Amino acid sequence: MRKTFLAELAQRSGTEVVLAGWVHRLRVLSHTTFVVLQDASGQMQCVAATPALAPLALSLDDVVELRGRVRPDPRSRYGGVEVDILEAKVLARAAPDLPFHASADLSAVGAETLLAHRPLALRNERVGAVFRLQAALLEGFRAALRRRRFTEIVSSKLVSGGTEGGANLFPVTYFDRVAYLAQSPQFFKEHGTAGLERVFETGHVYRAEPHATSRHLTEYLSLDLEMAFVDAAEDVIELEREVLCEMFAGLASEHAALWKPLGVAPPPTIERAPVWEFGECLERLRRDAGRADLVDDLDPEGERQLCALAEREHGVAAVFVVGFPIAARPFYTHPRGTAGAAESFDLLYRGLEITTGGKRRHLRSDLEASIRSRGIDPAAFAGHLRMFDVGMPPHGGLAIGLERLTAQLAGLANVREACLYPRDRTRLDP
């Protein structure tokens, strides 16, 4: 079967075509039946005499193949054409007892029902747009980095130990040993800077965190990058700002059709998002939000409040927070000055932390001392430390949670809605 995509029919006026897709809408009048067909490219209204189609007993979400002729129709919402059906065939039936149809408004359908019928939900315009947006983000991230001489790497997700000690790891029975699912490609991407200078990876990471919040998944897709010749956290911040600005510009231009089904506007540029020191953030939260309870970290409420402050002052609900207390950061974090701060930053976006990044320690002796200061024997990281002998440049990087970024851009309340098959404390299916 050589089908024509529906989006290409506007250029095929007057010709005979073979179409294939799903019955998205169906209107059966006494003389005429209108079938709105849907495929990967879009939708098209197809028309036949009701008696001619009746034997097929078409239903919503049936899979059909149509032979038809494209006819110009100035009233058509589908590129100025419609299709007169010459022949129709059902390739597969949708079950008669589906809990919803793809063309319905799904806002009242429960999350469990949507997941249990994931492909049907995906065929819905709004839900489909969420995952098309996600695909565009993945590609936008990679393209922006390729333009900046980053090389994509593929690192292993099966490791013999954690990057940050042993907490929150999923053990894997690996033949006669125990392996763990990697919490991040942190070490691998740091090694990558010693080999290729600038590397990125778009891969899964795993966190055995038992808490059930709207922000956490046990398995998520991490947009990771790491680059050599970084002086301070600000170098990484400015790279992220450029990359996100490019990605957002692409979303508004090349992916303009996504926003109507999503029901939200494309994101404004974050060009003017401020960079605030951690101490300054605490001070602002004290002064402007009456928060006196925060000391060495932010909390979700504080993240929302900071984004609101940034929006009020700079017109964009995004802020880079830099210089977190180093004690609460991983051992590889580079100090910032001598007052206990770290060359470490978060990007808060529309009230949610979507990025953590910073400058890392790149001298072996320095890294060993830091490991020791946490009460860990550096021998536990011998393989990792050896990589610092081969000419390890000063470096830094970041990780963006893809599902969180998708959720914030699409206006979703729960990160699970931005994950095709979410995994959490209780969920392994579908």
Place this chain on the structure above:
Amino acid sequence: MRKTFLAELAQRSGTEVVLAGWVHRLRVLSHTTFVVLQDASGQMQCVAATPALAPLALSLDDVVELRGRVRPDPRSRYGGVEVDILEAKVLARAAPDLPFHASADLSAVGAETLLAHRPLALRNERVGAVFRLQAALLEGFRAALRRRRFTEIVSSKLVSGGTEGGANLFPVTYFDRVAYLAQSPQFFKEHGTAGLERVFETGHVYRAEPHATSRHLTEYLSLDLEMAFVDAAEDVIELEREVLCEMFAGLASEHAALWKPLGVAPPPTIERAPVWEFGECLERLRRDAGRADLVDDLDPEGERQLCALAEREHGVAAVFVVGFPIAARPFYTHPRGTAGAAESFDLLYRGLEITTGGKRRHLRSDLEASIRSRGIDPAAFAGHLRMFDVGMPPHGGLAIGLERLTAQLAGLANVREACLYPRDRTRLDP
């Protein structure tokens, strides 16, 4: 630090620049010292008076920052310019006892030593080119599919059961349950065709296969696609032919610089690779290679022999083998005719199977019967089978092993050389 990439110096003749990278080659004469610097973009010869540089005691693979002036030099192999060093600084030392240097010929260095110093090997031109090629393949695959209206998906690698029964699975301790690492995104991508019509994924898959061969990894990167409205295996074959032809053309044009360090020619087009029925392959192997021992599958030797035959007859060492016996294929495989063949194919490339694909069963009743015929209770696949109720189109797809494809194109004898951090029966580090 705002460094200039070395590849951009040819356009900066006469100006002062800051450079950063690794000491790739070093030639110290009595009056003059020549430093060939390397960074992500390439190499550049930098020159200083020997006494001026002496205090730094530069060594190969040290990380340095240089301030210098770009000087035209018609004899230069580096874009017609050289750099006069004005100031030099060591950012990090390479250890004095490294087992090799990045600029060396690594063909005599053992695989274990290379892996134990992965970033140093990666800085080698030949090894670096292998992984730049891999990155180009990843991007080429995705770009070719995006042009054909495929949407990228991200599916879970943590599943409650295998796609093909319980064999060869890695168990994961998932809170108080057991999960498994996904052997393939097969079910998820099939579901994807019911939602988005055409989907692809570039993600890890896991096979707990204890055998140690030059072709197997326990964790590899699978280039997966699945598409709706497939009539037969040939539809998928022709798509793969188009996609690989586009990818190969891009390798020869946009990535032309990779081939010299790899020491091999860019791959010729596979436009003329033949499609041979499985029975025809057995017949050819009997006739032309004296093989009478093959009955229901090929073996590695047979795969090499078929590629040699294709090369002799069609000028390309690649053949699509279609119509394998269905009994040896997974339960979701669609039958081909009524004589026990499957709508299933492999692509053999330069002697190695790099792709498996085919048409799948898309009718729930049909799939259930197939599961039952293997002695399995369909209830074990209830969640999967439910997805066939929502309007599941006829569909098919394929999976290409990225490391195998990389190895075959780069002329590597072992798939481990095409994996940054290979995992097998005995290896979990680095």
